[in-house]
Amino acid sequence: MAVRPGYTPPSGSALPPNAACKLHKSLYGLKQASRQWYAKFSSVLIHAGFTQSQSDHTLFVRRTDSAFLALLIYVDDIIIVSDNTSSVTELKTLLSCHFKVKDLGPLRYFLGLEIARNSSGISVSQRKYCLELLRDVGYLGCKSVSVPIDPNVQLNQDSGTLLDDPVSYRNLVGRLLYLTITRPDITFSVHKLSQFVHRPTTEHLKAAHRVIRYLKSNPGQGLFYSAQADLRLQAFSDADWASCPDSRRSVTGFCIFLGSSLISWKAKKQQTVSRSSAEAEYRALANTTCEITWLLKLFADLSVSIPLPISLFCDSNSAVHIASNSVFHERTKHIELDCHVVREKLVAGLIHPLHIAAEHQLADIMTKAIPPKLFHSLLSRLQISNLFLPDGSSRFDGGVLATCGASQHPRTIVTDYERHETRKHDLTIAGSTEEQTQQPAPI
Structure with a gap:
């Protein structure tokens, strides 16, 4: 990293030309921090026998005669999946030896995703995230609509008048983009709204608010696997x-x-x-x-x-x-x-x-x-x-x-x-029965 302005070298020494500071420890806020953290984490897993997926570099897989183990990482949030409980425990112990780890138990909530499962399958939704979006926009008590985008309205770049503050529109579209992870029904609507973030108008904001009103009709909707x-x-x-x-x-x-x-x-x-x-x-x-x-x-x-x-x-x-x-x-x-x-x-x-x-x-x-x-x-x-x-x-x-x-x-x-x-009954949260304790658990 570049030498900070005002740095004075020790007495009797002088800085060489184009001097730079050597990073001994990765710190939050530095450009090198994410790369250093990922390099350290991946090296630990690879030395433990994991193989990094070339299709998704955040996925690490290890297969043995007795167990299959997969690990997915997003920054410092990790999901571990395995068909063998002892393998999960062994991996947690390995990670604890190299990093400070907080075990959150069976997978219930991950980066805004709410996960529930039983023997029938897995349900994934973003109900809490959706309700927070409705609250922040002030549409918790609004009247809902049946479709996210009006088929009789053709949006274009010149529709309406320019917004005085386009930041609110951009923030709203950005939050809707993350909601499409579990809501394929609003994918096209958000795709359409994303085309106008550089120059949003009142008509574009009205269309975005219509998507919010559609979400009001069913905020807990998700996908079932x-x-x-x-x-x-x-x-x-x-x-x-x-x-x-x-x-x-x-x-x-x-x-x-x-x-x-x-x-x-x-x-x-x-x-x-x-x-x-x-x-x-x-x-x-x-x-x-x-x-x-x-x-x-x-x-x-x-x-x-x-x-x-x-x-x-x-x-x-x-x-x-x-x-x-x-x-x-x-x-x-x-x-x-x-x-x-x-x-x-x-x-x-x-x-x-x-x-x-x-x-x-x-x-x-x-x-x-x-x-x-x-x-x-x-x-x-x-x-x-x-x-x-x-x-x-x-x-x-x-x-x-x-x-x-x-x-x-x-x-x-x-x-x-x-x-x-x-x-016919709600999917129970993983870990509530003896059978479900065998399910994969995150860190």
């Missing part, structure tokens, strides 16, 4: 062609399921203008394929085997044909080469693009503002749960989502959304 779900991936990819009124770029949306549990989703504006809806859908397929490839590497690090090929559903027949047929050169020669990763992974047997009817396209909720009836129909299929309903249950009706064809072979997709009849 079933313990009985099949270990198979299936993805839905969609694009809204030229939907941005300012740039005429399309919006990509996808959602990926592990069994019936939603594990990855995104809404993002494409980097360039597409000449047709088929091209926009094909670019969306490319983004979804890259996400699938990353997830497969992550599952491999966790020693989880995923059967191939992975079903990738798209509601554009043209995009599916472009991915499957390499002779469409005249139609695709202007598309960037990296988009053809879809075709490469298809040939490699990694994915299997399939057509799906538009009314069954789950990724639709990530690409556009849709009417309340369709919005809640799609939302009910995303494995949404709420532990805070008055009757103490979070059941929902599922069944077969759709039957659609690829070529001449019909295929049933997203089947058996479990009715979770065993969840």
Whole structure:
């Protein structure tokens, strides 16, 4: 680090040219602190036999004949997952020898996420964070709305008048961004609002307050990860062609399921203008394929085997044909080469693009503002749960989502959304029974 102004060297010595101070101990507030802490922590784990994941550098994994151990770190907050209690105890002892550690017990609350679990599965929500947001904005007593964004309102950069103080809008959008970790239903709305943080107007703030009013209707909503779900991936990819009124770029949306549990989703504006809806859908397929490839590497690090090929559903027949047929050169020669990763992974047997009817396209909720009836129909299929309903249950009706064809072979997709009849009572917090003491515990 640079020598502080006013520093005087000891008598009889002089500072050399371009003198600097050598950091002996990492301190909070210094630029080097985070790097030094992470280097020290990772070196301790690697010497203990852990392997650092190349898909996520905050994930460390160790597998032996008797136990599997995974550790996830965010700054100085750590989650430990294992199928062997003694391995967790051994790791805690190791960390205590090198760092000051506070054991928080079974995982209940982590960085704003509220986790509850029982034999049926795991529920993750951000109810406390959502209620604090409502309180800070002053909307605890507001009237709720049924959808986060009005489908009849088209926002653009010139909507309304400029705000005198844009900081409040930016802070609000930033807090909503963190809420999308467990709320896929507001992903597109927050994506839309994020485009105006550099120059927010009264209309943009009004739209942001509408999202808050939507959250008021169900602040405890979260995601449920079933313990009985099949270990198979299936993805839905969609694009809204030229939907941005300012740039005429399309919006990509996808959602990926592990069994019936939603594990990855995104809404993002494409980097360039597409000449047709088929091209926009094909670019969306490319983004979804890259996400699938990353997830497969992550599952491999966790020693989880995923059967191939992975079903990738798209509601554009043209995009599916472009991915499957390499002779469409005249139609695709202007598309960037990296988009053809879809075709490469298809040939490699990694994915299997399939057509799906538009009314069954789950990724639709990530690409556009849709009417309340369709919005809640799609939302009910995303494995949404709420532990805070008055009757103490979070059941929902599922069944077969759709039957659609690829070529001449019909295929049933997203089947058996479990009715979770065993969840007629609230999920108990981990560690409340003898069985749950075997569950992974954080530090």
